[in-house]
Amino acid sequence: MTWYPHRRIRAVPDGLLGPLGLLLCAGLLEAAPRLGLVPAAYLPPLSETAAALADEAAGGAFWSALADTLRGWGYGLAVAAAAGVGLGLVIGGAAPLRRVTASTIEFLRPIPSVALVPLAVLLYGTGQTSTLLLVVYASVWPVLLQVLAGVRDVDPVARDTAAGFRLSWWLRLRHLVWPTTLPFLMTGLRLAASVALILAVTAQLVIGAPGLGREIARAQAANAVDRMYALVVVTGLLGVAVNAGARALERRVLFWHASVRKEAAA
Amino acid sequence: MTTRARVSPPAALARRGRLEVEGLAKTYRGKRRTFEAVRDLTFTVEAGELACVVGPSGAGKTTLLRCIAGLLPPSAGAVRLGGEPVLAPPPGMAVVFQEYARSLFPWLTVAQNVELPLRQKKLPKAARHGLVERSLAAVGLADVPGAHPWQLSGGMQQRVAIARALAYEPDVLLMDEPFAAVDAQTRAELEDLTRSLWHELRMTVLFVTHDIDEAVYLGEQVLVLSASPTVVLDSVAVDLPARREQLATRALPRFAELRAEVFTLIQRAKTYHTAPPAGEARA
Amino acid sequence: MRMLAAGAVRLAYLLGLPAALIALWGAVTAGDRYLYYPPLDEIAAAFGETWFSARLADDVLPSLGRLAAGYSGAVLAGVALGVLLGSRPRLRALSEPALEFCRALPPPVLIPVLMLVAGIGDTMKITVIVTGAVWPVLLNTVQGVRSVDEILADTARCYGLTGAARLRRLVLPAASPAIVTGMRQALSIALILMVIGEMFASSSGLGFAIVQFQRGFAIPEMWSGIFLLGLVGFGLSLLFGLFESRVLGWYRGLRNARRGE
Numbered sequence: 165m166t167w168y169p170h171r172r173i174r175a176v177p178d179g180l181l182g183p184l185g186l187l188l189c190a191g192l193l194e195a196a197p198r199l200g201l202v203p204a205a206y207l208p209p210l211s212e213t214a215a216a217l218a219d220e221a222a223g224g225a226f227w228s229a230l231a232d233t234l235r236g237w238g239y240g241l242a243v244a245a246a247a248g249v250g251l252g253l254v255i256g257g258a259a260p261l262r263r264v265t266a267s268t269i270e271f272l273r274p275i276p277s278v279a280l281v282p283l284a285v286l287l288y289g290t291g292q293t294s295t296l297l298l299v300v301y302a303s304v305w306p307v308l309l310q311v312l313a314g315v316r317d318v319d320p321v322a323r324d325t326a327a328g329f330r331l332s333w334w335l336r337l338r339h340l341v342w343p344t345t346l347p348f349l350m351t352g353l354r355l356a357a358s359v360a361l362i363l364a365v366t367a368q369l370v371i372g373a374p375g376l377g378r379e380i381a382r383a384q385a386a387n388a389v390d391r392m393y394a395l396v397v398v399t400g401l402l403g404v405a406v407n408a409g410a411r412a413l414e415r416r417v418l419f420w421h422a423s424v425r426k427e428a429a430a
Numbered sequence: 431m432t433t434r435a436r437v438s439p440p441a442a443l444a445r446r447g448r449l450e451v452e453g454l455a456k457t458y459r460g461k462r463r464t465f466e467a468v469r470d471l472t473f474t475v476e477a478g479e480l481a482c483v484v485g486p487s488g489a490g491k492t493t494l495l496r497c498i499a500g501l502l503p504p505s506a507g508a509v510r511l512g513g514e515p516v517l518a519p520p521p522g523m524a525v526v527f528q529e530y531a532r533s534l535f536p537w538l539t540v541a542q543n544v545e546l547p548l549r550q551k552k553l554p555k556a557a558r559h560g561l562v563e564r565s566l567a568a569v570g571l572a573d574v575p576g577a578h579p580w581q582l583s584g585g586m587q588q589r590v591a592i593a594r595a596l597a598y599e600p601d602v603l604l605m606d607e608p609f610a611a612v613d614a615q616t617r618a619e620l621e622d623l624t625r626s627l628w629h630e631l632r633m634t635v636l637f638v639t640h641d642i643d644e645a646v647y648l649g650e651q652v653l654v655l656s657a658s659p660t661v662v663l664d665s666v667a668v669d670l671p672a673r674r675e676q677l678a679t680r681a682l683p684r685f686a687e688l689r690a691e692v693f694t695l696i697q698r699a700k701t702y703h704t705a706p707p708a709g710e711a712r713a
Numbered sequence: 714m715r716m717l718a719a720g721a722v723r724l725a726y727l728l729g730l731p732a733a734l735i736a737l738w739g740a741v742t743a744g745d746r747y748l749y750y751p752p753l754d755e756i757a758a759a760f761g762e763t764w765f766s767a768r769l770a771d772d773v774l775p776s777l778g779r780l781a782a783g784y785s786g787a788v789l790a791g792v793a794l795g796v797l798l799g800s801r802p803r804l805r806a807l808s809e810p811a812l813e814f815c816r817a818l819p820p821p822v823l824i825p826v827l828m829l830v831a832g833i834g835d836t837m838k839i840t841v842i843v844t845g846a847v848w849p850v851l852l853n854t855v856q857g858v859r860s861v862d863e864i865l866a867d868t869a870r871c872y873g874l875t876g877a878a879r880l881r882r883l884v885l886p887a888a889s890p891a892i893v894t895g896m897r898q899a900l901s902i903a904l905i906l907m908v909i910g911e912m913f914a915s916s917s918g919l920g921f922a923i924v925q926f927q928r929g930f931a932i933p934e935m936w937s938g939i940f941l942l943g944l945v946g947f948g949l950s951l952l953f954g955l956f957e958s959r960v961l962g963w964y965r966g967l968r969n970a971r972r973g974e
Contacts, residue, residue: 178803178806181803181806181807181809182806182807182809182810183810184807185806185807185808185809185810185811186810186811188807189811205829206829206830263726264726264729264730265730266726266727267726267727267728267730267731268730268731268734271731271943271947272943273950274901274943274946274947274949274950275942275943275946275947276901276904276905276908276942276943276946277905278905278908278909278912278920279908279923279938279939279942279943279946280939281908281912281923281924282923282924282926282927282935282938282939283749283927283935283939285927286749286927286932286935287749358817361819362819362820362821362905365819365821365822366819366821366905366909369821369822369824369825369909369913370821370909370912370913377821377822380822380825381825381913383825384825384826384828384829389829392825392826392829393826395822396818396822396823396825396826399818399819399822400814400815400817400818400819400822401814401817402817403814403816403817403818403819404813404814404817406817407813407816407817496867499867499871501867501870501871518870519870519871519872519873521873523871524871524872525867525868525871527864527867527868529864532862532863532864532865533864533865533867533868534868535865535882535883535886536963536964536967537886537887537889537963537964546872546874546882547872547873547874550872550873550874550878551873578963578966578967580966580967580970580971581966581970594872598872
């Protein structure tokens with residue numbers, strides 16, 4: 165009846181469980197194809213994937229694909245962040261604007277960004293710009309919505325106080341709206357960063373814009389299974405790095421904010 | 431206890447509601463340090479008695495209560511309810527926690543909150559509804575069964591928790607500082623409610639509090655705990671009239687005496703471990 | 714009278730900008746000036762012809778069926794695994810880095826991988842949706858299960874709620890706000906994966922049809938497909954909003970009550 169899981173396996177200290185789990189996964193990915201549990205044509209042993217990755221890393225094509233992906237991600241995210249923050253501050257700052265745009269935002273936001281794939285191809289072909297269009301459209305929403313939420317969250321008393329002192333628009337923005345919005349913006353950026361990576365890879369995969377996604381599609385078409393897995397692993401690592409980076413940035417920028425301190429303590 | 435059903439009701443209750451705590455100890459073992467919360471507790475609450483446990487803050491009162499309720503395994507010693515050892519929350523026990531807002535299920539209505547344990551007991555629907563209605567009426571909440579707990583005031587929420595405990599028809603009711611978080615007026619009302627319900631239903635009640643007045647006003651017996659690591663310092667029998675009334679009872683000279691007695695014990699409790707014989711030396 | 718006026722103002726706010734945008738599109742594209750931006754009436758006509766035809770049964774409904782199957786699979790798997798991991802700390806610690814990797818993997822890269830194993834049939838497309846959309850549900854469920862209030866859990870134990878009853882009456886309702894948040898994120902991922910799966914490798918479906926139109930330079934039809942996808946997205950988000958307010962009515966009330974204090 166009573167159940168104390170921590171009493172069962174005491175042998176492994178908590179801190180080592182995560183690495184142990186990774187090792188187990190790696191072992192499984194190596195053993196399953198070798199033992200014939202999974203056909204090697206579907207899943208090559210991990211060591212072969214690693215070897216393929218090493219081969220890739222030795223060639224220049226891989227690095228330029230990686231650079232293309234990062235560029236598509238970075239530029240797209242930068243444009244989306246700038247647009248999201250600008251629009252958010254302007255729309256959020258004026259109640260009538262907020263009301264006018266509410267229904268349009270509500271309608272546009274849930275449109276899946278990949279719906280724009282054919283348009284991107286028509287307009288920009290298989291170039292880098294196609295990737296940018298998709299990345300920007302997809303990642304502007306998290307930023308915009310979070311900034312809007314942040315601006316709305318400004319303490320009404322503080323707002324009245326600022327109005328009472330006749331602070332200029334710029335001063336109010338700088339000292340009142342911006343600090344309140346910053347935590348929201350950071351959340352929006354974190355979400356946008358991973359969405360941007362997804363869409364960058366998608367555009368390359370589906371449209372054939374240069375980058376890791378296109379290389380994966382090519383490897384798959386050429387039946388170079390280990391090479392395909394190697395590239396998939398790279399996109400995953402990229403995703404992990406993006407998440408970790410976004411979290412680190414959030415903690416750095418918001419070290420004074422309660423939610424971050426709480427998260428750190430938990 | 432297969433013969434339990436054959437015993438006549440009062441005798442059965444007499445046996446079932448007896449709460450014995452023997453040599454109870456609880457030490458929390460962390461990675462770097464161990465903390466001895468409860469050292470050695472032994473006491474008995476007779477069936478149908480209302481006993482209060484009072485001690486200085488940080489006296490391990492909550493640890494004690496969680497051990498008695500079967501929520502926390504003790505490091506040593508035993509808790510017995512009706513002669514049977516408590517290893518997990520026993521079916522004949524209900525608990526009312528201090529944090530009423532966190533002990534009621536926010537997604538259920540008031541009536542559903544009271545009914546949930548009865549469903550678990552597999553009572554038929556008609557019996558469940560009868561019990562829910564009666565216990566809500568008993569705590570004065572007959573008119574809000576469809577509301578959600580968070581729509582009610584703090585005092586009313588605690589009434590819901592009490593109604594839920596009553597509907598469960600427990601042999602023993604544990605109350606962990608149940609009125610510490612409500613305002614003074616509501617608190618007095620809830621104290622009287624507790625007394626009158628106890629009078630009516632005659633179950634065993636163990637009431638944990640840090641408030642000396644409350645302990646003396648409510649209890650038939652007051653157990654005074656030391657500071658942690660906890661031991662029982664003394665047990666004071668409360669010989670006040672059975673029918674108590676906020677103003678009159680608290681104005682009795684005997685009430686003042688008992689209060690002073692418990693207060694003195696508590697003062698001693700605070701320094702019990704730093705200077706063991708300090709009780710005698712105290713001015 | 715005043716209510717009527719207020720209603721009119723609300724309506725103007727609601728429809729004003731959309732109407733202006735549509736009018737702008739109409740004005741800019743009138744007279745076939747731009748090759749890739751056909752006039753609205755052409756798109757509207759194409760919309761009717763294209764989608765209220767055999768395509769509805771051949772492309773649209775199968776797409777939505779796969780979406781429904783994949784999404785429900787993702788939700789079920791995510792909640793089940795999430796409850797398991799949420800209630801076993803050591804198991805969670807063991808799997809955390811591996812899960813972190815799986816979550817960070819951009820879901821569309823699974824399409825070529827799964828094509829290898831499952832071909833380009835419905836199985837692949839549904840599996841892609843499941844494997845891509847399961848993560849937000851899983852991680853949010855873990856979070857929700859972990860943060861079940863201690864006092865509430867104690868209360869449930871005191872009243873004999875164990876095993877399946879505990880799961881049904883305590884753990885799942887308590888975790889439901891987090892689960893629903895995860896489900897919302899999963900829904901948009903599932904929709905994206907439905908479309909990509911069909912665009913990348915398929916011979917039917919909404920995504921396939923839109924790409925076909927684009928390749929055949931059937932521009933008004935392509936636009937009508939983009940609008941249809943937009944409508945599907947909007948409709949699903951609307952439905953989800955209804956579902957959310959039904960399931961989490963208590964949660965909103967609770968939060969408002971706490972904020973009022």
